[in-house]
Amino acid sequence: xxxxxxxxxxxxxxxxxxxxxxxxxxxxxxxxxxxxxxxxxxxxxxxxxxxxxxxxxxxxxxxxxxxxxxxxxxxxxxxxxxxxxxxxxxxxxxxxxxxxxxxxxxxxxxxxxxxx
Amino acid sequence: xxxxxxxxxxxxxxxxxxxxxxxxxxxxxxxxxxxxxxxxxxxxxxxxxxxxxxxxxxxxxxxxxxxxxxxxxxxxxxxxxxxxxxxxxxxxxxxxxxxxxxxxxxxxxxxxxxxxxxxxxxxxxxxxxxxxxxxxxxxxxxxxxxxxxxxxxxxxxxxxxxxxxxxxxxx
Numbered sequence: 001x002x003x004x005x006x007x008x009x010x011x012x013x014x015x016x017x018x019x020x021x022x023x024x025x026x027x028x029x030x031x032x033x034x035x036x037x038x039x040x041x042x043x044x045x046x047x048x049x050x051x052x053x054x055x056x057x058x059x060x061x062x063x064x065x066x067x068x069x070x071x072x073x074x075x076x077x078x079x080x081x082x083x084x085x086x087x088x089x090x091x092x093x094x095x096x097x098x099x100x101x102x103x104x105x106x107x108x109x110x111x112x113x114x115x116x
Numbered sequence: 117x118x119x120x121x122x123x124x125x126x127x128x129x130x131x132x133x134x135x136x137x138x139x140x141x142x143x144x145x146x147x148x149x150x151x152x153x154x155x156x157x158x159x160x161x162x163x164x165x166x167x168x169x170x171x172x173x174x175x176x177x178x179x180x181x182x183x184x185x186x187x188x189x190x191x192x193x194x195x196x197x198x199x200x201x202x203x204x205x206x207x208x209x210x211x212x213x214x215x216x217x218x219x220x221x222x223x224x225x226x227x228x229x230x231x232x233x234x235x236x237x238x239x240x241x242x243x244x245x246x247x248x249x250x251x252x253x254x255x256x257x258x259x260x261x262x263x264x265x266x267x268x269x270x271x272x273x274x275x276x277x278x279x280x281x282x283x284x285x286x287x
Contacts, residue, residue, distance in 0.1 A: 003231060004224050006165065009128045011220035013135050013154075015213040020139035022209035025201045028189055029144055032151050035182060036135050039158050042170070050165040050246065053232050069260075071245040072252055076261055078162075078170045079253070082177055083268045087275035089182050093189040094282035100193045109203055 006047035013040035027096045027106040031089060038085040042078045049074020124164065131157035148186050155179040166246035169253055 013036055020033025049071060100106050134153040141147040155178040162171035245252075257265045 002233075003229055005124065005128075006161065007224040008221055009131065009161070011217055011224065012132055013158075014220070015217040016132070016135045016139055018216065019209050019213040022212065023202050023206050024139065025203045026144055028186060028193065029139065029147060032138055032147060032186060035151065035178070035186075036138060036154060039155065039174075039178070042174075043158055043161060046162055046165045046167045046170055050167070051231055051233075052229055053235065068245040069252055069256055072249065072256060075167050075170050075249065075253060076256055078167065079173060079257075080261075080264060080268060082170075082173055083272065086177055086182060087271050089185060090275050090279045091282070093185055094279035096189055097192055098282045106193045107201075 003047060003051040006051075007044055010040040010044040010047065013037075013043070025107050025109055027099065027108045027111070028093075030108060031092045031096070034092070035085060035089065038081060038088075042081045045074040045077045045081070047074075049077075120164070124161075127157045127160050131161075145187070145190055148183065148190055151186065152179050152183045155183065166249065169250040 017033040017035075017037035017040060020036065021030050024030055024033065053071065096106055099111055103110060131154050134150045134157065137150040138147045138154065141150065155174060159171045159174040159179065162168070162174060
């Protein structure tokens with residue numbers, strides 16, 4: 001159960017974030033929920049990289065450096081997810097601010113047309 | 117092990133309750149503060165998973181930079197007093213997320229994971245992979261993943277230029 005509990009925690013966080021993305025009106029809350037979803041995926045990647053081995057590592061009789069390094073793939077992916085999330089939040093907040101400038105609101109149900 | 121369990125469950129319940137607060141709280145400034153709590157709790161979980169470097173990066177980028185950006189955006193848009201209203205998709209959203217959660221939990225429990233601890237004779241060598249992780253990650257980033265690393269730099273540059281172009285004052 002040591003791996004599963006991390007994965008279930010990440011699934012719970014992902015679904016809370018999904019609910020926030022689907023059911024909230026405020027664009028900034030939607031972006032925050034998206035960040036929770038990114039974080040949940042990162043947690044799952046790191047947990048799997050810590051507890052699950054690849055057949056490649058187990059099959060090799062002598063553990064070469066690169067085979068052992070391949071077990072860190074999950075952490076590398078976590079770093080790239082963090083980079084993409086940072087880029088996404090910068091652009092998303094830019095869009096929210098330009099939406100607020102043209103519409104005086106951050107309600108996404110009213111954002112059917114950016115230009116008025 | 118018992119001590120570790122206590123810390124895990126308290127951090128997990130903290131993360132889940134703070135995440136629920138983020139999506140359900142009426143005041144969006146408070147939900148931004150609770151988002152920092154979620155980030156901190158997950159950073160602590162990374163340390164448990166032998167990913168200290170990812171945990172520190174999480175602290176710096178999420179808890180440090182992204183939360184400040186979000187708080188700035190909340191301040192700039194001044195929509196706090198209207199609160200955090202739900203839209204008309206409330207019931208379908210709850211249904212979709214809970215169905216997805218049930219599916220995830222079923223899949224995670226049902227899958228036959230190839231766990232490291234199932235190979236006790238290789239335990240020592242396999243555990244070598246998780247000592248001195250920052251140096252190994254550096255070697256991997258500059259070696260196997262160099263292309264992705266450089267593309268990440270380009271992506272950040274593009275997003276900076278895009279964000280500047282979006283919020284530029286048009287005269």
